[in-house]
Amino acid sequence: MSPSAIDVEAVTDTSGVTLPDPLSAPIKSNDILGRRRKTEKGQWGIAAPSNTVNFRQKSYEHKPKARRWDHYASPEALNRKGNSLKGAVKYLSRPGLISLGGGLPSSTNFPFEELTIKVPAVGHFSEAETRDSGVTITVGKHDLANEKAIFDIGTAFNYGQGSGSAQLLRWITEHTELVHKPKYQDWACTMTIGSTSALDMALRMLSRPGDMMLSEEYTFSAAVETALPLGVRMASVPIDDEGLLPDELDRILCTWDANVRGGRKPHLLYTVPTGQNPTGATQSAPRRRAIYAVCQKHDLFILEDEPYYFLQMQPYTGAHAPDVPPPTSHAAFLDALVPSFLSLDTDGRVMRLDSFSKVIAPGSRVGWITASQQIVKWYQTHADVSTQGPSGASQLLLWKLLDTHWGHAGYLDWLLYLRVEYTARRNVILAACEKYLPRAIVSWRPPMAGMFHWMRVDHTLHPDFPAKSIETIEEEIFLRVIECGALVMRGSYFYADKEAVHGDMFFRATYAAAPAERIDEGIRRFGEALRLEFGLDPNGKNGQ
Template sequence: MAPPSAIAVEAVTDTSGVTLPDPLSASVKSNEIYGRRRKTDKSQWGVAAPSDSVNFRYHSHDHKPKAKRWDHHVSHEALIRKGNSLKQAAKYLGKPGLISLGGGLPSSEYFPFAELNLKVPTVGHFSESETKESGITITAGKHDLAQDKSIFDIATAFNYGQGSGSAQLLRWITEHTELVHNPPYSDWRCTMSIGSTSALDMALRMFTRPGDLILSEEYTFATAVETAAPMGLRVTGISMDEQGLLPDSMDHILATWDVKARGARKPHLLYTVPTGQNPTGATQSADRRREIYRVCQKHDLYILEDDPYYFLQMQPYTGPNSPDILPPSSHSEFLKSLVPSLLSIDVDGRVMRMDSFSKVLSPGSRIGWVTASEQIVHMYQMHADVSTQGPAGMAQLILWKLLDEHWGHVAYLDWLIHIRMEYTRRRDVIMQACEKYLPKEVVSWKPPMAGMFHWLRIEFRQHPDYPSKSIETIEEEIFMRVIEHGALVMRGSWFYANNEEEHDTLFFRATYAAAPAEKIEEGIRRLGEAVRAEFGLKGSNGATNG
């Protein structure tokens, strides 16, 4: 019998045949993943069972190169961290007949929870009203694992766990990552986080030292800057266009870096939100991502890819009278329509990708995950074991019951297509409202291709009090005027990567994520009314200007 990696041929006739794909490298469809799962001993699912995501991959990756090592970029703190020594004993808990008098694991007998019931959507009926009418109730019992009813239960999930998260949910996450991104090197791993903000905090401690400068888009996630500042880190902003950060600008900054003038060593870390960027809504094209990656290779940068909006990629906005946008016809078409992630083009293992369920399922779950090389994931897990410990077991059990036992990978992709269409409709509503209500002589925008945010540029030089009033003062007055008119948008200056640098553009960020359609339109109408009043422009609230 030929080994699994050998080329196999199947006869078609007595004289001809077809070559079969390598079963360990052939493309796997979403509905085939469960059939490809490796058989696992029951002890893998026990309380605080240690796990390694390499055991949950359904392809062989041995033919791929290994990741580079990053010792030269890793902080002294990360290099000397030893992890939680007490958790090393957990690997013996699955031994049959073992009586544990060692670990401080409380008995589930004293957990005051007997059963957990969740009403969730049936496949293809995802709306709130449909769930109320036709949703089904899924149940997690206290001792489902011991009773062979399930591989995850209250007794396991509600106890202590590993920093990597439970093996049960980690398996699902690993399969999902392999299906969507399939990193092009062999020793990639996944480990859970308690969300991307926490993952960023830990990554910065792993890769930086006080006084370092890191690179990011010139407008960036405000919390990222605020996370870095207490560590003695500063952020250098890279110029942007409608596709996000400009690789030539990043290359120039790095090629001309002057340690004395900058007061810091040359940066070795890039933080980027490549899809539906917060706050600008910009999405890097596939070519742009490859250019950014090449610059990072040239200057040996490590990349922190923060991508919570990845599945909120939309079809282009084509105007108010365009025909209805149809959903992708298949999972394959949906996945092919997504811009490849930086992780998926990472041949060096120089990307730590941070994923999250926050924007696609629930922010309150506080569950995300990190994908990186084995070296980096191991360091991350040791850090988690002595800090965050891992996501809450209650949240893990809830998500696992929904994603693994109820939906599976097939229905989860159906769900992602559903929310993509929902956000597309919301995006179109705010676009139409902007066309109708905003004065185009002073406000301009590009339709977002992904995410939750709409970035509005204000021509502040046309303000009647410019230049006697500064850009900062004009921004403040517009902001307060909009509030007076009963709406709220975020000030662009709140998202400066470096507020000590000079800025000659003025922006506001609006979101179409939360309010219902009629409220979105009314909010934009009020915004237009406020801008007209601030700039002394004539025109009715419903008039289209420009």
């Protein structure tokens, strides 16, 4: 079927005008509001059903459909029938309907009449600027009924769908389309209460006890701790400075022996491709394409966990070299981002996990997944009888900030601001490492994204090695660092497979929270602890 020749450009959220075929021109961040389709007022009501298809700005009918994943579906996913009461809520939007059916409390009894928040003006994002010249935004209880806005306290604070509110889901869909430009027809988004919960639900949908899931050999510890109680063990894949090695992934799968491994050949790959936690590694575009090709060869489904995607930084040029200037336009910023697995996906074999935790606030507990409609439907059915949707209060605050105040263009400006902020923080910790750490025993690679700095400590140079094991030496260093007044995380906390043999020692530091002078002092104390533990000159400089 050929794509439609016309679309509708929204003047308001309930009116529209004709717009030439949107396939003929790329979507720009400041064009999105004008491209919105006409919607009915009932779309925004209490617990209104929402669907990504209604909010996409381009036609995808000319693209291939996603593969189906019934062969990997768990009995739990196949047996879930959804929430029958939620299904009946769709009739609430019918004009003149008197509802005596739903268990929805009246908003007249919500003890909130108005919410006021102060947020940064576009281009003035610092805490000091926000304090002095921030914009005050107000939302009332009945703004929707009074036709002041399409989202309000009375709607957001009531029960909602597991997919989240239509209002915020529209913004999320537009953002996904702008950044990732999905390559297949039936992609969709649905909201989550954070990526750890999303991973838990994905494993319930796509695995069964006894399965093994592939991941980087050092990985997000909560991912391991989420999988194990479900009976899913990690199978670790060797890494280098760019993260997961596609040749090693292929070798592991080609030589998989279920009897030796104690589980059937894996069909899931969990990866954090950008600013990986804990190693800070970022997979290049060629690396991602090579990994995706291996996944196609072995029919792997990819769980792409990307909390740090927008914390990609400027290239590191050294402590005394001039900084590389950041992108100067939205187009240049988006072009500078490493392509996501979602943007490469032609099969619908990727579930991308996004979150506001690292770029807005962790306590918002709002995120989303993007996957094929089949996968998203399974997820929504599960959410409707478990987590339900994210907090209505969080959704309302995020919608006011992102949709009505910043817009897509302002949000990209905010992400550019974070890029500069994190580049500066990264540079502080690297300069401190060059100044204070004994390079004879410590080595590192500058992270290009994320929040973490990964440092290798050569334990074979420790005076008590090999009389003491690598685990004992790691623990003694860890405790010595605490005695010196700093805290860094032990690399062993992040083993994907704790039973595997590990021949190297690492420590993880973060530059995300502490001010510059505290980062500098923390690394100085780390260096002091290493010198004491290795019997080096306590007053030594770099390399001593």
